[in-house]
Amino acid sequence: MSSNENKRLWMYANMVKSRHFEDLIKPAYFEGKSPVFNMAKGPIPGEMHLSDGQEPCAVGICAHLREDDVVTATHRPHHIAIAKGVDINAMTAEIFGKKGGLAGGRGGHMHLFDPAVNFSCSGIIAQGLGPAVGAAMAAKLSGSDAVAVAFLGEGAANQGAFHEALNLASVWKAPVVFVIEDNSYGISVSKSDCTAVERNAVRAISYDMPGHHVAKNDPDAISEIAGEAIRYARNGQGPSLIEIETSRLEGHFMGDPEGYRPDGEVDRLRELDPIPKYRARLLADGFEEADLESAEQDARNIVERAFSFARENQYPEPEEAYDHVFV
Amino acid sequence: MSSSDKPISAPPAERRLTIAKAMSEAIGQEMERDSSIILLGEDIGRMGGVFGTTTGLFDQFGKDRVKDTPISETAFIGAAVGMAAGGMRPIVELMFVDFFGVCMDAIYNLAAKQSYFSGGKVSCPMVLMTSVGGGYGDAGQHSQCLYATFGHLPGMKVVMPSNAHDAKGLMLSAIRDDNPVIFMFHKALQGMGWLGTIAGSITDTPDDDYVVPIGKANIVREGRDVTLVGLGATVHHGLEAATRLADASIEAEVIDLRTIAPLDRQTIIQSVSKTGRLLVVDDDYLSFGVGAEVIASVCETGAGPLKCPPQRIAHPDIPIPFSPVLEHFVLPDAKKIEQAVLSMMKDEK
Numbered sequence: 001m002s003s004n005e006n007k008r009l010w011m012y013a014n015m016v017k018s019r020h021f022e023d024l025i026k027p028a029y030f031e032g033k034s035p036v037f038n039m040a041k042g043p044i045p046g047e048m049h050l051s052d053g054q055e056p057c058a059v060g061i062c063a064h065l066r067e068d069d070v071v072t073a074t075h076r077p078h079h080i081a082i083a084k085g086v087d088i089n090a091m092t093a094e095i096f097g098k099k100g101g102l103a104g105g106r107g108g109h110m111h112l113f114d115p116a117v118n119f120s121c122s123g124i125i126a127q128g129l130g131p132a133v134g135a136a137m138a139a140k141l142s143g144s145d146a147v148a149v150a151f152l153g154e155g156a157a158n159q160g161a162f163h164e165a166l167n168l169a170s171v172w173k174a175p176v177v178f179v180i181e182d183n184s185y186g187i188s189v190s191k192s193d194c195t196a197v198e199r200n201a202v203r204a205i206s207y208d209m210p211g212h213h214v215a216k217n218d219p220d221a222i223s224e225i226a227g228e229a230i231r232y233a234r235n236g237q238g239p240s241l242i243e244i245e246t247s248r249l250e251g252h253f254m255g256d257p258e259g260y261r262p263d264g265e266v267d268r269l270r271e272l273d274p275i276p277k278y279r280a281r282l283l284a285d286g287f288e289e290a291d292l293e294s295a296e297q298d299a300r301n302i303v304e305r306a307f308s309f310a311r312e313n314q315y316p317e318p319e320e321a322y323d324h325v326f327v
Numbered sequence: 328m329s330s331s332d333k334p335i336s337a338p339p340a341e342r343r344l345t346i347a348k349a350m351s352e353a354i355g356q357e358m359e360r361d362s363s364i365i366l367l368g369e370d371i372g373r374m375g376g377v378f379g380t381t382t383g384l385f386d387q388f389g390k391d392r393v394k395d396t397p398i399s400e401t402a403f404i405g406a407a408v409g410m411a412a413g414g415m416r417p418i419v420e421l422m423f424v425d426f427f428g429v430c431m432d433a434i435y436n437l438a439a440k441q442s443y444f445s446g447g448k449v450s451c452p453m454v455l456m457t458s459v460g461g462g463y464g465d466a467g468q469h470s471q472c473l474y475a476t477f478g479h480l481p482g483m484k485v486v487m488p489s490n491a492h493d494a495k496g497l498m499l500s501a502i503r504d505d506n507p508v509i510f511m512f513h514k515a516l517q518g519m520g521w522l523g524t525i526a527g528s529i530t531d532t533p534d535d536d537y538v539v540p541i542g543k544a545n546i547v548r549e550g551r552d553v554t555l556v557g558l559g560a561t562v563h564h565g566l567e568a569a570t571r572l573a574d575a576s577i578e579a580e581v582i583d584l585r586t587i588a589p590l591d592r593q594t595i596i597q598s599v600s601k602t603g604r605l606l607v608v609d610d611d612y613l614s615f616g617v618g619a620e621v622i623a624s625v626c627e628t629g630a631g632p633l634k635c636p637p638q639r640i641a642h643p644d645i646p647i648p649f650s651p652v653l654e655h656f657v658l659p660d661a662k663k664i665e666q667a668v669l670s671m672m673k674d675e676k
């Protein structure tokens with residue numbers, strides 16, 4: 001296979017892995033939460049933000065990243081963590097609050113830290129942008145050509161931290177790429193109801209950096225632009241902004257009644273599900289059915305092993321709550 | 328109950344509301360009365376607030392008075408201060424107290440100092456409502472309380488109801504107050520279907536207009552042996568512990584602070600003067616907290632005589648952990664209160 005074919009198969013496999021991951025989260029999350037839904041109950045308590053539909057953003061960007069490149073993600077982090085190569089066993093165990101989790105069960109699903117692959121995420125909107133600029137500068141000042149990528153939702157582009165971080169990155173010519181996953185909503189509020197511009201990509205102009213708009217929720221289209229922006233950063237030319245029109249197939253969090261959606265929206269979006277679409281394209285482009293099936297099987301096996309690991313793993317000792325407040 | 332012991336006359340019709348319903352009812356009734364009130368926040372429009380605080384108000388009052396905001400807290404809270412100075416009475420929601428970090432300046436340096444910096448000429452009649460508390464596995468950026476943080480900063484009043492009756496009365500007081508009021512509501516009490524709710528928070532709530540005054544604590548159970556001071560969820564933990572302690576013939580007096588700032592020191596001191604024992608329970612971080620302030624207030628006045636050293640229970644000085652085994656280990660509960668009281672009773676001077 002050519003390197004491009006390898007990359008495309010990698011992107012497909014990681015989208016499948018991510019979707020299968022969410023597909024296993026769903027029943028696990030509802031354990032103990034039915035018939036009466038109570039967020040506090042079951043093996044995975046708390047909020048759960050799924051990434052179904054947004055997988056192309058993660059794989060299209062991460063296809064160009066190395067282990068030493070830094071990624072900061074959001075409260076909706078699973079697809080990005082998986083594409084960045086976060087230890088999936090430890091990530092799953094973290095989501096189940098287990099001792100073998102990335103942080104020994106201290107952080108949970110919105111706080112996945114894997115320094116081995118330079119990944120982190122956060123529950124505060126736009127919090128990851130500053131640290132991405134800093135990580136980019138740390139690389140630049142130490143003479144490395146590593147870059148940083150900050151993921152954010154379109155809602156986060158209205159947060160002050162977004163504007164400050166873009167300006168700072170531009171002033172410092174930081175090797176950072178800001179990636180907006182535009183899924184049209186911040187919880188219940190649609191982008192058009194709270195955003196002054198139709199396209200967030202135009203906001204790059206204010207900070208004198210390239211602003212790319214990717215209209216298709218498609219790994220190839222995203223990867224093409226991502227390659228350009230990440231090369232630009234690696235070559236020392238400075239930051240850029242990428243805005244991707246993607247879609248959220250699930251609620252804002254699990255249990256969201258989604259009353260704010262127009263009728264039939266989810267069905268419409270599901271018809272455009274990027275994963276089967278990409279599969280069909282790969283086949284049309286000459287990929288073998290057997291190769292896709294084996295990639296899918298491998299991806300599913302990895303996810304299933306991760307869930308078994310997490311479930312079998314023990315809970316931390318209660319006293320461990322006190323550890324690691326300081327290093 | 329067998330049919331023979333049914334009460335003969337039906338009890339008066341109760342309006343048992345959740346705190347969420349009581350808050351939205353209070354806001355709606357006041358918006359009808361006062362056209363200068365405007366509601367701002369994230370998801371408070373059609374959605375009715377993530378915690379049900381504005382249910383039905385968008386349909387009732389429309390988009391000009393019930394405004395979903397962008398995720399731009401510094402801007403919309405700053406804007407609310409400007410609206411307040413311009414004669415309006417904004418009610419602003421910021422979903423979780425954990426999120427205040429992004430816009431703290433607009434709160435403690437701006438809203439809270441309008442009056443002082445203008446020599447009392449510019450008022451800031453603004454209510455900032457926000458959810459607090461954990462216990463449901465939402466981890467360290469969605470479970471904090473930060474009572475002490477807001478109680479510490481001058482120029483703001485800070486209230487938190489433990490039940491629906493008080494929620495409505497405190498909300499009406501907060502809206503009518505000419506100063507900024509932080510209205511906290513506890514997630515364990517809110518009455519949202521998707522969050523467990525402590526039953527005692529759902530109470531009879533009058534339909535009509537009434538206020539619960541800001542700055543007045545409430546004795547929710549009388550007792551002679553020990554004073555338990557709590558707020559929000561820990562009031563209910565205290566009541567549960569008091570019931571169990573009564574089985575051991577220990578009579579606990581339970582005080583619901585209802586207001587963090589200004590603190591009703593008088594009610595606490597009077598109670599401790601009677602009981603001689605004080606235990607303060609809250610779910611904010613321990614150090615420099617509500618417990619410290621209450622205990623200092625009692626010690627400063629020489630209330631007493633105290634029969635044993637005052638005690639406090641709070642969340643330890645660590646971020647709130649995600650895993651339920653960790654979180655439930657560190658959160659205050661009725662059992663911890665009961666044990667603390669039992670050891671205080673032994674620890675006689």
Ligand SMILES: Cc1ncc(C[n+]2csc(CCOP(=O)(O)OP(=O)(O)O)c2C)c(N)n1
Pocket residue numbers: 074075076123124125152153154155156157183185186187252369398400422426429
């Ligand atoms: C500072 C801050 N304000 C508000 C929130 C509450 N909140 C959590 S997710 C969210 C919507 C985010 O929308 P977007 O950035 O588009 O990301 P998406 O959820 O669509 O992935 C909001 C308002 C928060 N976590 N942090």
Ligand SMILES: [Mg+2]
Pocket residue numbers: 153154155181182183184185186187
């Ligand atoms: Mg969004």
